[in-house]
Amino acid sequence: MHIAIVGAGISGLTCARQLQAQGHHVTVYEKSHGVSGRMSTRQTELGGFDHGAQYFTATSERFRKESGDWRKVGWITQWEGKLASLDGGVSKAAGNGTKRFVPVPGMSSLGKHLAHGLDVRLEQQVIGMEQAGKQWLLSVKAETVPVSATAGPFDAVVLALPADQAIPLLQLAPAFAKQAQKARLAPCWTLMLGFQSTLELEYDGAWVNHSRLGWIARDTAKPSHRAGERWVCHATAAWSLKHLEDDPERVKEKLSKAFHEATGSHIQPIHAVVHRWRYSQAVEPLAEDCMWNAKQRLGVCGDWFAVGLEGSGRIENAFLSGLALAKAIAA
The missing domain is CATH 3.90.660.10 (Polyamine Oxidase; Chain A, domain 2)
Structure with missing residues (x-):
């Protein structure tokens, strides 16, 4: 499959590496000028x-x-x-x-190592998503271009973002949006x-x-x-x-x-x-490891999932959530 991953923090990069190792073609979109998310230097x-x-x-x-x-x-x-x-x-x-x-x-150096060999598109913010049959199209905004561009089609989309940033992109998955609301x-x-x-x-x-x-x-x-x-x-x-x-x-x-x-x-x-x-x-992590809708081919991962650990927001949570989502997609 051709899979888009939105967010190049540890969770998104971990998921991307696993999916690429499974043979999928992966494109990572990151709105910042560098990878690593909140692991920044x-x-x-x-x-x-x-x-x-x-x-x-x-x-x-x-x-x-x-x-x-x-x-x-x-x-x-x-x-x-x-x-x-x-x-x-x-x-x-x-x-x-x-x-x-x-x-x-x-x-930030860990994220740079994890991003090596991946197709990462920096300074490209995904501001919208729409379904085209069984595939997805993304609306991508770049500061250097005045008009948003359409990217895709993709067979699946992964949102590896903070819950608050994922919610606006989950309009076509209201159940996921409702869940993400709990983890502000x-x-x-x-x-x-x-x-x-x-x-x-x-x-x-x-x-x-x-x-x-x-x-x-x-x-x-x-x-x-x-x-x-x-x-x-x-x-x-x-x-x-x-x-x-x-x-x-x-x-x-x-x-x-x-x-x-x-x-x-x-x-x-x-x-x-x-x-x-x-x-x-x-504030309150979700009890799950990640979220994956096999019918829509839409997934969400991040450090705001508990993944069986006490608390949230840790790098370990981010890694395990990205790993869990890649496994769910493979299954």
Whole structure:
């Protein structure tokens, strides 16, 4: 079959690789200028910032095996950073005993490896879908072209998107749209700080209590990252939702203040930028592994499916969901 996959995050790329290995012809559409979705690394003159997903864990046997393979070929390595819990500037050790992995030299590099050998169309946003007999036609928008183009026909379509972005494309599958409504994703404001000198903090990453921030990490503490003093700070979901439409400069000011309060450091950054993740993590994951309608040949996968794990929004969820959908299509 000729299959279109919408979204080049870990779930979409995993599904695409599996389907291509099964002998299908796969075309991946991605609205951004690069692959990896929320496993992003933003490059600056100071170096890269992993401003999306920070690391990943492997709890299921299948994902542990895959992670082991990635590690053998040098795509990922273990991050043994010192982690803490912060409360009013007081730090306590936290998160011990859990193996955490990071792609090298940045989080986005894993997606680049997975995309190798795939037909990925970057900066092409799918804004509509229609059925043509037993096939699908996609309406694709590119910034360089004033009029949307029609792509296809495709024998099947996979939506590997956050639930909120998948819903508008599921008009011809109302049951799927209704399911996706249950897994709306919470936003996250991210602050990236670069300093001229070290802050001399005793931890590499920390969960922050009673703050606008929920997590901070010294990006440069990760293996194979460029030297320097760069910190990534994630606001809590509740604060991000409340201030979702705030002016970015105002958000930067508030989160910078929260960083200084949490760490007790008053050294001023030489680089400060915020990024808004409008769709960050599922509020309530769907219990299923994925969704597949064999009659319509339409599927949905993503990190907002539980896939038998506790919680959602993890890279493991994304991988297992993409894998499950490829298996469902093969069946």
